[in-house]
Amino acid sequence: MYIVSMGDFMVTEACSVLDVQEQRAAWKGFDESEAHYRRIFDGAHVALWDQDFSRLVARLEELRADGVDDIRGYFQMHPEATADAVKLVHVRDVNVYAMELFEAHDKVELTGDLGATFLPETSEVFLDEIVALWEGRKRFESEAQVRTLKGQHLEILLTIAWEGKNCEHSLVSILDISRQKAVQRRFQTLNNVAHIVSSDLELERVVQAVTDNATSLSGAEFGAFFYNLNDAKGERLTLYTLSGAPREAFERFGVPRNTSVFEPTFRGEGIVRSDDIRKDARYGHNEPHHGMPKGHLPVVSYLAVPVVSRSSEVLGGLFFGHSRPGVFTKETEEIVAGIAAHAAMAIDNARLLRTVQNELEHRQQAELAARRLASIVESSQDAIISKGLDGVITSWNQGAERLFGYTAAEIVGRPVTTLFPDELLAEEADIIDRIRSGQRIEHYETVRIHKDGTPIDISLTISPLKDAEGRIIGASKIARDISDRKRAEEALAQRTAEQAVLHRMTDRLYHGSELQLAFDAALDAITSALGCARASILLFDDQKVMRFVAWRGLSQTYRHAVDGHSPWTAETTDATPMYVSTLDEADLTAELRATIEAEKIGALAFIPLFGEGRVTGKFMAYYDQPHTFSTEEETVAVAIARQLGFAIQRVRSEQSRLRAEAGLRESEQRLQLALEAGGMGAWEWDLTSGKIIWSPGLELIHGRQPGSFDGSFSDFKRDIHPDDIAEVESAIQTAAAKREPYHAIYRALLPDGEQRWLEAFGRCFEESNGALKKLSGICMDITARKQAEEQREILVAELSHRVKNTLATVTAIARQSFSSSAREDCRSFEARIRALAQTHGRLAETEWSGVSLRTILDDELSPFRREDGQNIRMAGPLVSLPPKPALALGLAFHELATNAAKYGSFSDANGYVSVDWELHDDGLRIQWTEHGGPLVDPPTRSGFGRLLLEKILAADLNGKVDIDYDKQGVRCSLSLPVRDRRQSRRRAVG
Numbered sequence: 001m002y003i004v005s006m007g008d009f010m011v012t013e014a015c016s017v018l019d020v021q022e023q024r025a026a027w028k029g030f031d032e033s034e035a036h037y038r039r040i041f042d043g044a045h046v047a048l049w050d051q052d053f054s055r056l057v058a059r060l061e062e063l064r065a066d067g068v069d070d071i072r073g074y075f076q077m078h079p080e081a082t083a084d085a086v087k088l089v090h091v092r093d094v095n096v097y098a099m100e101l102f103e104a105h106d107k108v109e110l111t112g113d114l115g116a117t118f119l120p121e122t123s124e125v126f127l128d129e130i131v132a133l134w135e136g137r138k139r140f141e142s143e144a145q146v147r148t149l150k151g152q153h154l155e156i157l158l159t160i161a162w163e164g165k166n167c168e169h170s171l172v173s174i175l176d177i178s179r180q181k182a183v184q185r186r187f188q189t190l191n192n193v194a195h196i197v198s199s200d201l202e203l204e205r206v207v208q209a210v211t212d213n214a215t216s217l218s219g220a221e222f223g224a225f226f227y228n229l230n231d232a233k234g235e236r237l238t239l240y241t242l243s244g245a246p247r248e249a250f251e252r253f254g255v256p257r258n259t260s261v262f263e264p265t266f267r268g269e270g271i272v273r274s275d276d277i278r279k280d281a282r283y284g285h286n287e288p289h290h291g292m293p294k295g296h297l298p299v300v301s302y303l304a305v306p307v308v309s310r311s312s313e314v315l316g317g318l319f320f321g322h323s324r325p326g327v328f329t330k331e332t333e334e335i336v337a338g339i340a341a342h343a344a345m346a347i348d349n350a351r352l353l354r355t356v357q358n359e360l361e362h363r364q365q366a367e368l369a370a371r372r373l374a375s376i377v378e379s380s381q382d383a384i385i386s387k388g389l390d391g392v393i394t395s396w397n398q399g400a401e402r403l404f405g406y407t408a409a410e411i412v413g414r415p416v417t418t419l420f421p422d423e424l425l426a427e428e429a430d431i432i433d434r435i436r437s438g439q440r441i442e443h444y445e446t447v448r449i450h451k452d453g454t455p456i457d458i459s460l461t462i463s464p465l466k467d468a469e470g471r472i473i474g475a476s477k478i479a480r481d482i483s484d485r486k487r488a489e490e491a492l493a494q495r496t497a498e499q500a501v502l503h504r505m506t507d508r509l510y511h512g513s514e515l516q517l518a519f520d521a522a523l524d525a526i527t528s529a530l531g532c533a534r535a536s537i538l539l540f541d542d543q544k545v546m547r548f549v550a551w552r553g554l555s556q557t558y559r560h561a562v563d564g565h566s567p568w569t570a571e572t573t574d575a576t577p578m579y580v581s582t583l584d585e586a587d588l589t590a591e592l593r594a595t596i597e598a599e600k601i602g603a604l605a606f607i608p609l610f611g612e613g614r615v616t617g618k619f620m621a622y623y624d625q626p627h628t629f630s631t632e633e634e635t636v637a638v639a640i641a642r643q644l645g646f647a648i649q650r651v652r653s654e655q656s657r658l659r660a661e662a663g664l665r666e667s668e669q670r671l672q673l674a675l676e677a678g679g680m681g682a683w684e685w686d687l688t689s690g691k692i693i694w695s696p697g698l699e700l701i702h703g704r705q706p707g708s709f710d711g712s713f714s715d716f717k718r719d720i721h722p723d724d725i726a727e728v729e730s731a732i733q734t735a736a737a738k739r740e741p742y743h744a745i746y747r748a749l750l751p752d753g754e755q756r757w758l759e760a761f762g763r764c765f766e767e768s769n770g771a772l773k774k775l776s777g778i779c780m781d782i783t784a785r786k787q788a789e790e791q792r793e794i795l796v797a798e799l800s801h802r803v804k805n806t807l808a809t810v811t812a813i814a815r816q817s818f819s820s821s822a823r824e825d826c827r828s829f830e831a832r833i834r835a836l837a838q839t840h841g842r843l844a845e846t847e848w849s850g851v852s853l854r855t856i857l858d859d860e861l862s863p864f865r866r867e868d869g870q871n872i873r874m875a876g877p878l879v880s881l882p883p884k885p886a887l888a889l890g891l892a893f894h895e896l897a898t899n900a901a902k903y904g905s906f907s908d909a910n911g912y913v914s915v916d917w918e919l920h921d922d923g924l925r926i927q928w929t930e931h932g933g934p935l936v937d938p939p940t941r942s943g944f945g946r947l948l949l950e951k952i953l954a955a956d957l958n959g960k961v962d963i964d965y966d967k968q969g970v971r972c973s974l975s976l977p978v979r980d981r982r983q984s985r986r987r988a989v990g
Contacts, residue, residue, distance in 0.1 A: 047098035220320035277302035405451030519550035539617035703750030876917035905933035930969030
């Protein structure tokens with residue numbers, strides 16, 4: 001029993017010894033694992049927090065038990081519950097980087113609850129964490145805003161991994177993305193400015209947007225744009241736009257003056273930036289305030305950037321202020337200077353910047369995508385690797401597996417140089433030497449090789465690993481893939497270079513006034529921005545054939561062979577660029593392909609140029625080898641084409657304007673010569689201002705010295721005869737009211753007492769809205785004409801008197817000459833003389849200007865008209881006849897009427913005569929028809945009456961007479977090559 005017992009005791013004792021040894025070995029392994037974890041935890045270059053969410057999980061379970069099913073809605077309705085929930089999360093530990101990031105001197109400052117780092121904006125993200133816990137998720141990612149212990153705001157990317165049954169072991173990683181966010185906002189603001197300037201044509205909105213964005217981007221509390229408005233002393237300015245402050249904050253202090261502080265900006269001498277303007281030597285020297293007046297916005301940090309047009313005119317300045325000193329940096333200055341340049345371009349010609357709108361939008365999208373990708377990589381794709389001093393990999397996380405393609409089983413135990421490209425193998429020895437010396441390597445950018453052989457751009461943070469005794473036993477590496485960031489930087493650099501090329505081209509295009517200068521600027525931009533060695537510009541000529549106007553690196557043979565070739569016509573409105581990456585993909589004739597190959601062209605692009613909505617030409621880019629055109633190149637090509645098209649249209653318009661101005665000057669000179677030669681003067685009356693302008697010739701007509709007319713209507717009326725003023729004013733009022741031509745004849749009293757007759761003509765000119773704008777016309781001296789008319793009236797009256805006396809004498813002689821047996825012939829002769837005298841009298845009444853056909857008929861037929869008037873019927877238009885045909889027709893109607901009274905319709909009580917006439921292009925046609933009289937027998941001989949008709953009308957007047965002795969009544973057709981005298985006058989006037 002003893003031996004057995006002793007044996008049992010020995011066995012038991014041996015087992016106990018073994019258990020203790022295993023336990024000690026386990027504890028030692030645990031301690032080493034914990035130390036290894038602690039080294040990684042403390043050495044990580046991200047902020048790591050060890051947090052306990054168990055109390056919050058318990059609270060959520062209570063709410064679930066109470067029947068809460070919408071956890072987000074619950075906390076939104078009970079804001080105080082959110083504040084209590086924050087206190088339920090316990091921070092147990094933070095790493096060194098977290099202390100640095102949150103500006104803590106000791107871990108104790110960050111452990112406990114989370115309230116010290118919370119902002120109001122953080123609560124919404126915390127509510128998202130609560131929802132994730134409620135839904136049972138084990139991982140949570142979100143962007144958030146927090147603050148450091150010193151109050152600095154941070155923008156972070158938060159990643160939480162909940163471990164344990166009640167999430168009592170939770171690892172929180174925090175990545176500071178403040179700088180990336182700031183850069184993103186800066187690019188967003190710059191893109192906003194570029195977008196607004198290029199797409200908005202309303203100047204005030206553009207400048208306001210520039211002011212707002214520049215104020216935001218510079219970090220200023222308030223900003224302003226002042227526009228130069230010089231008074232007589234050249235100092236006066238006026239406020240144009242404001243941002244960050246009400247307009248009243250400036251207006252109550254009056255208009256800013258051109259003081260020593262403002263002068264460099266207003267004169268365009270350069271940028272003024274001061275950390276504290278109150279300490280500037282130029283500050284405080286001007287009365288009455290000697291500095292900022294009381295109540296002025298608190299300006300300490302000061303930045304002023306002049307806005308200068310491409311013609312070097314200082315348009316004004318952008319001014320920014322902040323109440324704290326040292327806010328504005330050199331970088332701020334450069335950014336605002338760029339915005340000022342945009343503002344100047346917008347003010348000069350807002351439409352010009354529209355050409356880069358698409359390119360800016362594409363760049364913005366590319367940059368946003370790149371930054372987002374970089375943020376994701378930095379937050380979730382970091383590789384954490386441990387290695388010994390011999391360079392052998394000892395640990396490998398999933399981030400490393402995702403980054404490099406190797407699993408832990410494949411790579412652990414192999415040298416880290418497995419990931420090195422051959423040309424960088426020497427890096428490892430240098431890294432090991434620095435780790436042995438205890439150095440920490442921060443953000444070391446290099447290249448490593450993926451499992452598939454692809455090189456990867458990475459950023460390394462390497463920290464020494466120490467054992468429990470503090471000896472360096474290896475290194476911990478955090479590798480971050482920066483391939484996308486590198487590509488983004490390269491793309492951004494390329495876009496920046498392209499923008500610089502476009503800016504230089506724009507500046508040259510719109511400073512140049514000749515097409516050749518525009519062509520040179522465009523060819524420089526094409527070859528630089530598109531990376532081609534050869535380029536050309538072709539435009540449609542007057543025959544609508546595409547011709548070379550400028551080129552680089554093309555032979556004469558090639559130009560001659562393809563001259564006139566174009567995929568578009570001059571009427572095309574919807575042309576789009578054509579890109580030929582290789583000749584094999586192009587639809588070319590054999591002859592054209594041979595020509596292109598002979599010129600050693602491997603790829604080419606056709607970019608249309610537009611003007612007034614139609615294709616005006618194209619530019620070509622040529623590559624020696626096949627070339628694939630990127631989206632960015634296509635965008636830049638279109639931007640160059642738009643600016644070149646605008647420039648060509650602008651230069652051509654300017655040249656057309658100059659030609660038009662020269663033609664206008666020549667026309668005005670010819671008009672002046674015509675006015676002077678015709679003894680006329682010109683006038684213009686601006687009805688808006690009331691100002692009247694007289695030409696020097698008109699002043700001479702009024703007997704004035706040149707320049708003596710004061711331009712007022714009252715001064716004009718002083719020259720008018722008092723009896724004519726009312727008539728002139730009435731003619732002006734009628735013309736203005738009815739918008740009809742103005743015409744007036746009036747007497748002018750010259751300063752020397754002489755009286756002149758003047759005749760004025762004018763017409764009305766209206767505004768686009770229909771309002772009367774001005775009256776303009778000419779005035780001529782008609783004194784000589786008036787005197788001639790008066791003399792003619794006297795002569796006509798005297799002639800008429802003498803003719804009447806002569807006819808009376810002829811009648812008396814006839815009575816004495818005819819024998820008693822020829823009394824009938826005497827009466828017939830007297831009647832003819834009376835008819836002639838009657839028509840003669842009518843002409844005398846109108847001063848021999850003409851007499852109407854109806855008047856002649858009434859006079860000659862009145863002796864034969866019955867009381868009821870039914871025996872004479874007349875129809876025809878109103879016709880005024882000249883003297884000679886009037887006299888002839890008077891005699892003709894007398895003969896016809898006398899014959900009708902003796903033998904025809906007037907001899908019968910039931911008979912009547914109809915006279916009808918019409919006006920045709922070839923003259924006047926008259927039809928005399930007798931009705932209801934005795935039957936007619938044709939005469940056996942021609943009497944004097946018929947002879948008179950045929951002699952006077954047919955021979956003397958080149959007319960035609962047809963007499964038909966029809967049984968039912970005589971018909972006489974008269975055709976005379978005469979026109980209505982009133983129509984002839986109208987044609988002459990017109």
